[in-house]
Amino acid sequence: MGRRKPTFIHMWKKKSVEKFSPFPYIVAFLNCGLWLLYGLPWIQQEEGNLLIMTINGIGLAIDMVYLMLFVLYSKKEKRMKIFFIILSEIVFIGSLAILVITLVHCHKKRSTIVGTICMVANILMYASPLTIMKLVIKTKSGVHALPSSFFSFLCSISWTAYAIVVSTSTFL
Structure with a gap:
């Protein structure tokens, strides 16, 4: 492939x-x-x-x-x-x-x-990448788009973790 x-x-x-x-x-x-x-x-x-x-x-x-x-x-x-x-x-x-x-x-x-x-x-x-996942589920194809959705999800988790660390260190 x-x-x-x-x-x-x-x-x-x-x-x-x-x-x-x-x-x-x-x-x-x-x-x-x-x-x-x-x-x-x-x-x-x-x-x-x-x-x-x-x-x-x-x-x-x-x-x-x-x-x-x-x-x-x-x-x-x-x-x-x-x-x-x-x-x-x-x-x-x-x-x-x-x-x-x-x-x-x-x-x-x-x-x-x-x-x-x-x-x-x-x-x-x-x-917004959830729209891509919706397309993949609906058409049962387009799995090639899932890696970008997955990495976008990981990016959002990392920013959330960063925000939690920064906000808690501010209050301490």
Whole structure:
């Protein structure tokens, strides 16, 4: 059995998205955009902003490549739906930035508001691979997508463990 190509190479060579779902990439795009906003000095004034912005900027760029492939190689109805969802996410992030920066004058409150929204987006992002599992169960095929779902699940466990360790060490 030959080695499987990464999803984006497979879509690019086939010029088709086939049964791949754009949902995990759409949610990751929103998540990275929100965390990028969180890292801006107008929102968060602590150390580590550059790291937050770099990691999520790279993630945003990677998601843009995937989403561009979905827009290019999807059928017209799906293409328009993806495009409008992405546009809605950009408008949401921009509106949030403008509202928080103009209406909330304390950096701590700004970071709490944006950070809370980021946590909700994180939960959505780490739950989004469940759509892949749903497809696998429904079609009884597509098992090739399960490793990425499994590793996404492991990543979410590691971040949860990290958050528990950091929060308990703060209180001790």
